[in-house]
Amino acid sequence: MRLVIAKCSVDYVGRLKAHLPLAVRLLLVKADGSVLVHSDGGSYKPLNWMSPPATLRTVAASDSELEEGVLEQWVVQSTKQDDKLIINIYEHIHESTHDLGTDPGLIKDGVEADLQRLLAAQIELLGTGYTLIRREYFTAIGPVDILARDAKGATVAIELKRRGDIDGVEQLTRYLELLNRDPLLAPVRGVFAAQQIKPQARVLAEDRGIECRTLDYDAMRGVDDSASRLF
Amino acid sequence: MRLVIAKCSVDYVGRLKAHLPLAVRLLLVKADGSVLVHSDGGSYKPLNWMSPPATLRTVAASDSELEEGVLEQWVVQSTKQDDKLIINIYEHIHESTHDLGTDPGLIKDGVEADLQRLLAAQIELLGTGYTLIRREYFTAIGPVDILARDAKGATVAIELKRRGDIDGVEQLTRYLELLNRDPLLAPVRGVFAAQQIKPQARVLAEDRGIECRTLDYDAMRGVDDSASRLF
DNA sequence: TTTTAGATCTCGGAG
DNA sequence: CTCCGAGGTCTAAAA
Incomplete structure (x- = not known):
């Protein structure tokens, strides 16, 4: 260098x-x-x-x-x-x-994958009686972040973002269209969950019948303190 | 420093x-x-x-x-x-x-804003008889890059990108859905204009009846040489 | 101040 | 290799 x-x-x-x-x-x-x-x-x-x-x-x-x-x-x-x-x-x-040599590289913790794990473990945050079907539910067009069942037994597809943008609503919409073609799952509702949801994204989501939920990740992390094991 | x-x-x-x-x-x-x-x-x-x-x-x-x-x-x-x-x-x-002092800062040329300004000034590049209605035409879900009128008097919504991706087609599609609900504007056609358009984006756009146009930024700047005064 | 969308985005992963 | 999504995004412009 x-x-x-x-x-x-x-x-x-x-x-x-x-x-x-x-x-x-x-x-x-x-x-x-x-x-x-x-x-x-x-x-x-x-x-x-x-x-x-x-x-x-x-x-x-x-x-x-x-x-x-x-x-x-x-x-x-x-x-x-x-x-x-x-x-x-x-x-x-x-x-x-200066000769620096090669760097061993960065070790990260706390990205979206961790937040997905936290919400999956505390799925009842979305409503009483919610149960987890599975994380990363694979479809032909990609994985749904979380698939769950609500208190009435209806399927719920959850798209998780740190910041809820229009792109995320589009993504969830595509998944919902696909999932609702599956008679074993339909009808599937959508939940858009993020720390913050942009007004435009909220309008689009609600126009499409998608429920918006804001999440307090700090509180979720506090409940499950296994997140702090790394350090 | x-x-x-x-x-x-x-x-x-x-x-x-x-x-x-x-x-x-x-x-x-x-x-x-x-x-x-x-x-x-x-x-x-x-x-x-x-x-x-x-x-x-x-x-x-x-x-x-x-x-x-x-x-x-x-x-x-x-x-x-x-x-x-x-x-x-x-x-x-x-x-x-080292004492560096404050920096005078960067002067840029060739970003999307420049492209939009140039295309607005040379809107007839999209077709003979095209006239500009306005740039940044505001809607409830965000601003349309350029709104124009074609030779037949029909409204045209133009989405501009440096690199034409699927996201841009989705964006334009949303605008078109909204604009076509306005009886004063409808029917509104869509034009997706970019320096490069990805094949997948082109297929999606044309499937939705959106016209794709690639733009030669250098040629457009050559016509309007006010852009070159910077250097 | 907050919000919004672009970026010479960068970076990593999956197919 | 390309494509896609996330980012401690960063950044500048507009409301």
Whole structure:
């Protein structure tokens, strides 16, 4: 990994065009040829970047016609796509290179799969008398998150999201259409369960007879403290 | 901006939990307190991070009970949310600090908004006699990208995407259902316009009577050269 | 401030 | 390989 602090301007030409005026920035060159251009603020997304695999070619001012004041130019070319990043360096402020080795990678806990497990274990949260049929009920067009039975014995298909968006309602609608063709299951009701449900998604869901439920995952996690076993 | 190369382990606790085993990584501390943990590979997303605003507190091994071999511990706490990043440093390999100043920021060209502006100005690209009704025509379920009238005076709803996917066809279908309930507008045709249209999206669109059009952004920008004044 | 939809999305998994 | 869905999404614009 190579770290450079430099006064530079940056241009990206590829799927779109983007330009960064002259300023001091961090240029981070990774072992796979990818380059990140970071300023001293903002979140983790760089101002500009080149995805790997890529190759970095350095053009010296003495070798070529560069703009006035440019010490050197970096041409970062994506190997797979027709994407190019051009960095004009006007002043080198810092330079260092380090061997990091390969990273063992990230271990995660608490994503949608865990929330699905929690709701399956506390299925009565959706209503008294609810019982679980199964999680990940497979259909021809994909798995239904949770299939359950309500107090009256009717089948209920549950789509689970962290944030309930229109896309999720569409997804559940497709499942319901399919499930309701199965005489052993029909009639199947739909429940759209999420931490937050967007107004537009709620309108669409209720227009289609799909029940909307907001879930308090923190409370659910508190009931089932096996979620904290990992750490 | 502070750059540290260190052998470290990292734990994030917040909306989820995530753990990084011991390895050599780049730790990037920005002026707003945000921290990025990068390895020497992958794309621009850090292995782990803390979003700004945040505060970094350093705990020395002499001041506290840290695990065996830990020289110091960084506790990065989000100011706004209950998110915490804990970095245990086992070995300092590099350290440097730089003053970057504020960045003038990125100038973009070629995103969906540009495409929409260009197509609105050159609406006759869709067919002779087409006229613009308006961009961002608001409905109860969201804005239609462009509403136009064809040579015969019929209303046309246009959904614009950079990459035409099934989602975009579904979106346009919803708009068409709604618009066709309005007797002042009905009948409304649909046009799905994108730089590229995925085969599955094209099949679905045409099955629903929606016309597909691919757009040449470069050519459209060439006609309206106000877009090129930026560079 | 909150909401909404795009993104050079990135990233991982399934087929 | 492509396609699809999730994300500690991030980001900017609009209400």
